[in-house]
Amino acid sequence: MLVTYDGIVVGRREIGENSCFLDILTDEQGIIEATAHGAKKINSSLLGSAGLFSYATFCLSRNRDRYTVNSARPKRSFHELGSDIEKLALGSYFAQAVKFCTPQEQSQQDSVVRFFAISLYEAEQAKDPARLRCVRSAFELRYSCMLGYFPDLRGCSNCGRFEHEEMFFLPDSGEVICGDCFDRGYGGSYYVLTPEILEAMRNIVYAKLDRAFKFAVSDGGAAVLEKITENYFLARTERTFPALDYYKGIRIV
Ligand SMILES: [Zn+2]
Structure with missing residues (x-):
């Protein structure tokens, strides 16, 4: 199931070389932990939205209680x-x-x-x-x-x-x-x-x-x-x- 939320990344943990877990603050679900596969690859479409304090519209796929970032459209970054x-x-x-x-x-x-x-x-x-x-x-x-x-x-x-x-x-x-x-x-x-x-x-x-x-x-x-x-x-x-x-x-x- 796909869900879309506006959210801000408030935490990030690395998984292996290319991926990471993101804690995304949302109004609808509080904090969502989502896996961002390949987000650290230089050509990843998630690169700009997976950083700490990135404010974006996140499209997530939800499987039971697990979320994976499908795509993200950046709104504002506080870099x-x-x-x-x-x-x-x-x-x-x-x-x-x-x-x-x-x-x-x-x-x-x-x-x-x-x-x-x-x-x-x-x-x-x-x-x-x-x-x-x-x-x-x-x-x-x-x-x-x-x-x-x-x-x-x-x-x-x-x-x-x-x-x-x-x-x-x-x-x-x-x-x-x-x-x-x-x-x-x-x-x-x-x-x-x-x-x-x-x-x-x-x-x-x-x-x-x-x-x-x-x-x-x-x-x-x-x-x-x-x-x-x-x-x-x-x-x-x-x-x-x-x-x-x-x-x-x-x-x-
Ligand atoms: Zn008084």
């Missing part, structure tokens, strides 16, 4: 990522995250394939380290939402106030409390959100998918935001990612 080790490491972290967390059956409103493509695009286009941090934060927080872990950033959970010089984010409950309502003796974990950080987080969570990465914060704000979203994402998914440790180990600042 520029490969020329920057920091961006490549970040993309690898994104790939590991979707590989381990994307459910088999998709029921969410946002297309996870589109989200992943936008994440790679924004990482590829990032002009400076602070912007790359923001891309990472947007990925972690928006993807948490896509997995069903929505923080409630609409306003103070006690008085409903929308803005305050100090808003406190409680990562365990995912709520915000304003500086007037916050109990200063609170012993749990919390982060102080400046207005720019709260605005950035609201944008990531509530904007349409293609706008979720469109925000700007100061360099200092980006560093704090990154701590918040990392903590939130890892705590919710109850995982660690070797690719994340690698990314943090190699980056310059």
Whole structure:
């Protein structure tokens, strides 16, 4: 049986000299493992679509639960990522995250394939380290939402106030409390959100998918935001990612 899916290659393992297994992220079936016969041959029609981060329309033949790549039509490749080790490491972290967390059956409103493509695009286009941090934060927080872990950033959970010089984010409950309502003796974990950080987080969570990465914060704000979203994402998914440790180990600042 032949099936056609738009997908992005998020993992690749070599088999012998010429072929490989691909992990393809799809909206319809989550992650599909498919064999790409002869994909490494120089004259293979699959050569351009079988690389890591290739975004393509894949025609697959399905035999019971096994998939083989029949043909593929490339849509976009993010090969520029490969020329920057920091961006490549970040993309690898994104790939590991979707590989381990994307459910088999998709029921969410946002297309996870589109989200992943936008994440790679924004990482590829990032002009400076602070912007790359923001891309990472947007990925972690928006993807948490896509997995069903929505923080409630609409306003103070006690008085409903929308803005305050100090808003406190409680990562365990995912709520915000304003500086007037916050109990200063609170012993749990919390982060102080400046207005720019709260605005950035609201944008990531509530904007349409293609706008979720469109925000700007100061360099200092980006560093704090990154701590918040990392903590939130890892705590919710109850995982660690070797690719994340690698990314943090190699980056310059
Ligand atoms: Zn309040």
